[in-house]
Amino acid sequence: MRHVEEWFDVYEKQHSHIQRKVYIASDDPGVLHEAKKNYPNYTFVTDNDVSKIANGRSRYTDASLRGIILDIYLLSRCDYLVCTLSSNVCRAAYELMQPLHGDASKWFKSLDHTYYLETDHPHNFVALENHQSRREGEISFNAGDAIRLVESRWDGYFNGTHVKTGKSGLFPSYKTVTVIERAKMPTYPEVPDLL
Incomplete structure (x- = not known):
């Protein structure tokens, strides 16, 4: 919830009188109870029936x-998405947020991996702030330095x-942010606009 709270703190500075609402998609029905107990100033939206179906024998049914x-669609329409990219749902x-x-x-924060495709180009990061290594096996860097990703960890x-x-x-x-590499894409003007 740390990333959710940070996002709402920034958003609240720009917009007054907001209600902190969080959509929860989980296959653990107990998550909602825990969230309500630990964060009483938030409104949590979820479908506990979907959570119960997703966790058990009925996982592979039409209802599931x-x-x-529905979870994927609603998550993609959130103002800010916090989840684990190791999850196919996430x-x-x-x-779906890209378009x-x-x-x-x-508009997104992953709790584990960065976004990648198996055939993706190497990921580059840029340092947001200085970092002095504190243990063997760490690298030091200054704000603005480029770092190439070798592997994600958990x-x-x-x-x-x-x-x-x-x-x-x-x-x-x-302490880093992914460098987004943009590529020129054709516009296909010969294709009629379907919208």
Whole structure:
């Protein structure tokens, strides 16, 4: 919830009198109770029936499929999405956000992996702030330095190579941001506008 709270804190500075609403998509029905207990100043929206169906013998039923499709759609329409990209549900929701924002990377936070395709180009990051390595196996960097991703990890660190120094090691993911590489795409003017 830390990333959700940070997003709402920034949003609240620009918009007055907001209600903090969070849509929860989970196959664990207990998540809603825990969220309400720990964050009483939030309104949580979820479908506990879908959570119950997704967690058990009825996981592969038509009702479960409809529930997961609805979850993906609603997640993709959220103002800010926080989830794990190791989840196919999260990846699908993030991909559906792209046409809405052009580049949804600023409307999204992954709790584990960065977005990638198996055949994707190497990911580059730029440091947002200085970092001094605190243990063996970490790399140091200054704000603005480029780091090439080697592998994602599940503990808040990435393994990468500092582009300028050539040193490789772990670095804290929260001190960096993905460099979005844009490519020119044809507009296909010969295709009629269907909208």
